[in-house]
Amino acid sequence: MTTTEAPAHGLRGADLCRTTGFRLGEAITLGNLGALHELGRLAEAEGRLVEARELYQGLSLPPRPSSSPRATLGVVLLERGQPQRAVEHLDAAASTQREMALHTDLAFTLFWPAMVSVQAGDRAAALDYIEQGLELATGELRAEAHLLTGRGLLSQSPGNHDIALRHFRQAAEPARRCDARTPELRALTGLAESSLRLGRHGEAGEHAQTARALATASGYRLFEARSFALLAELDLARGGFERAARRANRALDIQTEAGHRIGRAETLLVLGHALRQAGDEGGTPRAWAQALEVYESLDAGRRHEVRALRGR
Numbered sequence: 105m106t107t108t109e110a111p112a113h114g115l116r117g118a119d120l121c122r123t124t125g126f127r128l129g130e131a132i133t134l135g136n137l138g139a140l141h142e143l144g145r146l147a148e149a150e151g152r153l154v155e156a157r158e159l160y161q162g163l164s165l166p167p168r169p170s171s172s173p174r175a176t177l178g179v180v181l182l183e184r185g186q187p188q189r190a191v192e193h194l195d196a197a198a199s200t201q202r203e204m205a206l207h208t209d210l211a212f213t214l215f216w217p218a219m220v221s222v223q224a225g226d227r228a229a230a231l232d233y234i235e236q237g238l239e240l241a242t243g244e245l246r247a248e249a250h251l252l253t254g255r256g257l258l259s260q261s262p263g264n265h266d267i268a269l270r271h272f273r274q275a276a277e278p279a280r281r282c283d284a285r286t287p288e289l290r291a292l293t294g295l296a297e298s299s300l301r302l303g304r305h306g307e308a309g310e311h312a313q314t315a316r317a318l319a320t321a322s323g324y325r326l327f328e329a330r331s332f333a334l335l336a337e338l339d340l341a342r343g344g345f346e347r348a349a350r351r352a353n354r355a356l357d358i359q360t361e362a363g364h365r366i367g368r369a370e371t372l373l374v375l376g377h378a379l380r381q382a383g384d385e386g387g388t389p390r391a392w393a394q395a396l397e398v399y400e401s402l403d404a405g406r407r408h409e410v411r412a413l414r415g416r
Contacts, residue, residue, distance in 0.1 A: 144362035146362050174193050175194060208247055250287045265299075299311060366398065
């Protein structure tokens with residue numbers, strides 16, 4: 105069964121549980137369908153997770169079974185550009201996991217408050233979440249791989265790309281060993297971005313193309329979009345402005361369909377630069393205005409960068 109076939113089987117399983125009155129089975133299956141967010145189906149993932157949460161609330165069970173779906177709901181809301189609602193669910197899930205000593209679940213969950221902190225520019229808080237998670241994840245390769253990519257992303261935020269490369273390489277190895285697609289793709293795109301920032305264009309292209317091929321084959325559409333955006337940046341660096349615009353638009357098509365607001369904003373910045381270099385002076389301010397609208401709504405640190413760009 106492929107990654108893209110799994111959701112259809114999950115939906116059939118949920119329907120069967122519903123028709124037989126097996127409400128716990130339905131809740132578990134719907135919670136598992138939260139993984140749809142990895143395929144770029146964010147709105148559908150959110151809907152299934154909300155259904156699962158409502159079922160769990162009606163079953164009067166201990167909070168343990170619902171903590172992971174609630175954390176996943178926080179992840180989906182974060183990807184959809186709703187950080188305040190996301191933090192509410194992530195904090196609640198982490199509290200339950202901490203109280204019940206669900207160390208591996210908690211390790212996975214802590215990655216996401218770290219990413220919220222990175223976006224807000226609070227590197228100290230992000231590092232604390234990541235190090236807590238790594239301490240809990242010892243010996244659990246999937247969780248370790250996730251959190252090591254977090255170290256890489258944290259190193260990227262102030263421009264420490266040599267250090268970031270080391271962390272992403274460390275993350276890629278356990279991710280491949282346990283066939284953990286998400287941290288592997290996050291490591292590959294991280295390697296591509298840091299290589300690009302360091303001017304290592306050959307390495308950047310290799311990592312981005314590997315990530316794009318893997319994401320496309322696996323159906324992980326958000327990483328496919330990220331790979332196209334990185335390839336667009338590489339084209340920009342090499343003077344291929346029209347090709348950069350085409351690749352940025354391919355990324356935007358995926359991100360717009362998925363409702364991935366923060367990814368869309370980042371790609372709009374790339375598109376604005378590509379259009380300016382290609383001579384489309386009208387398209388540049390439109391792209392940057394749309395990016396700024398997203399960053400302003402999220403109170404994200406990059407809003408200052410975009411304001412400066414628009415003021416040139």
